[in-house]
Amino acid sequence: MTQHDATAEPATTRFRGALAAALGGGVSVARLRALPSWAPLPVPTAEDRSSWSRVDAAALLTRAEADLGAPWPQPLASQAARVHRDGDRSTWEGEAFARQHRLSRAAVAAAVTLEERWIDEVVDGIQLLCEQSSWCWPAHDDALERHGSVLAVVTDPYLDLGAGEAAGQLAWIDRVLGAQLETRAPGIRTRIRHEAQTRVFTPFLARRDWHWLGLDGDVHNWNPWIHSNVLATALQLHEDPAEIVALVVEGLDRYITALPDDGAIDEGYAYWWNGACRALEALDVLAAATGLDGFDVPALRETVAFPHRCHLGGDWYVNLADGQARPPAAQPWHALHRAARRLGDADAAAHASAHRDRAPSEEAGFGRLARELTDPEWAAASVTRSPLPRDVWLPSTEVLLSRTAAGSASGLTLVVKGGHNAEHHNHNDVGSFLVASDGVPVIVDAGRPTYTKATFGPGRYDIWTMQSAWHSVPVAAGRDQSPGRAFAASDVSATVSDAASALSLDIGGAYDVPGLSWRRTARLDRDAGLVRIEDSWSAAGDPAMLHLVVAGEVALRDGGARIVPLDGASPVLVRWPAELTARMTVRELDDPMLSAVWGERLTRIELDASARDAAWITVERDIEARATGDGEDEE
16 A cells, blocks of 8 residues: 545546556557557567577476475365454465465466476366455455355455456466467366456446545555556456556556655555556556557656665665565566666666576566566676665655665664554554664564454554554653554654764654654764664653664663674664663564564563653664674673
8 A cells, every 4th residue: 555645536537647648549459459469468478489498497397396296275165264253364365375376387387398287287277266266365355244244255256456366367377378278278268268257357347446446545555456467367368458458547547646756655665566566567568558658757767766765785674564674585576677677767777686686486476477587688687786875765754764874784774754653554653763783673663463354454453563562662651652644743854964864753743642742853873873862752750661672682781782683783782871761571473474584582672761851862883792703692
């Protein structure tokens, strides 16, 4: 989900934005289909041996070989019903995802080798997917509200992310392997088209109350994610896709219009790949299908920079909102590289090609995988260095990132945010800050746990990772922050210079405490080599606690602490006024989504500042200990 400024509009209103204007008289798919060289989707078919015979997919083929003879994953009705029984959504999704991943592996093997055993494997996977009662992920289905059913109602399919992904996968497979499927299993392509019509085209056209259309002004990442898949499916599988493509253009225009000028995504880095990146990929497909040329929107140019602007170093990224600080490596870096090439952003292209040595993954979806494997410019890209800009200021989300020096993760990096507490995938975190040592987070945001039904329901803020109490923000007048658009930072000011960079803001408005003022200034002082957080507030004498959420080994000392970060990064010394009472709360991590990033635990340092109306905290690297190796294992 992304930043939005659009206002609500009636469902009957036809929205026209920059994309529709660029297309001029409309979508000319029918005319283009008459051209001998036209292709609905920009990927070579398996008959193009100059492309597919050269594909380096050894690891994928090895995994595909291991699949042969094993039972196909089978999502079960009882697993789907668990969403409404105990909130579990992962079990059903895990089986469904595993089935689609296996199908993608088989499709690559078939395209590379043209062997009949792989084509048979693809046919089996397609048939199983077509027999699956619903492509909608059960956590998204509205069958309970509309029909009183905990299971999908096949006569009223819900078009969600999962349905779009399944349809898109079949469309891209049909594009690449259509001739082989037609020869080996006549009728299977007709079945694909029937299911696309029933599960995607009919509901897409019949229902215009989908929340992800953005008719209420709330345009989020579902919009481009679903529209991009509907576009690919319609171009490949529909006989006359013009009406559908026109509605896709309208939907994408809403998203593009809502993108802020700085290209930032309030959902955070992790959701860029399934939000703005999906929009960029859809535009790429649309350009190939319609001849669209020269489409240029400043926010799109800026958003290709968002991934490298969030990069801390190595595998670590700024993970505000529902993200992971160390996200999965299986991202469609080729899609970022392609967009950066098209838009002329050398730094974004360098950040993408810095990951050129990552092996292609079926987890990105078959369409993305096929494009990666057959993109000659991506194949020719050399591994480069990520740009790591010295300062990044994103006014739309009020996020400042500042590091010691451009181009290097060495030293300290500070990230601080303002914003409000109704952002998409929101955490109550106004005024929170992160500090990384050598690119590794040490004062951290825990990020997202495993999603359940509660994650996006009324119990969201019962989850500890979403609460301000487990972010590095104060407890003010005995209160944690409250969710809602009204609970926001004010009087926000960013300053950037060679000597220091800082964000100053009043975060008192994030608390349901009338009249509260809480001024926080977070500064990276490059000359002094330290981060300094200064707080002053108006509620002297009321309960006030300063929280630091920390990853690594923590040892409290008088007036401070020494922290040994993860990944062998330089230890840091944290200091605060000696008269503040400090204690620690250790949070053992039993959720694999969190422990995969942080290990066994996170620690919260709690500083009692109730007797004061101001306090400070500094963070600096323990250079001497780093140089000598002393104290590396100190507890």
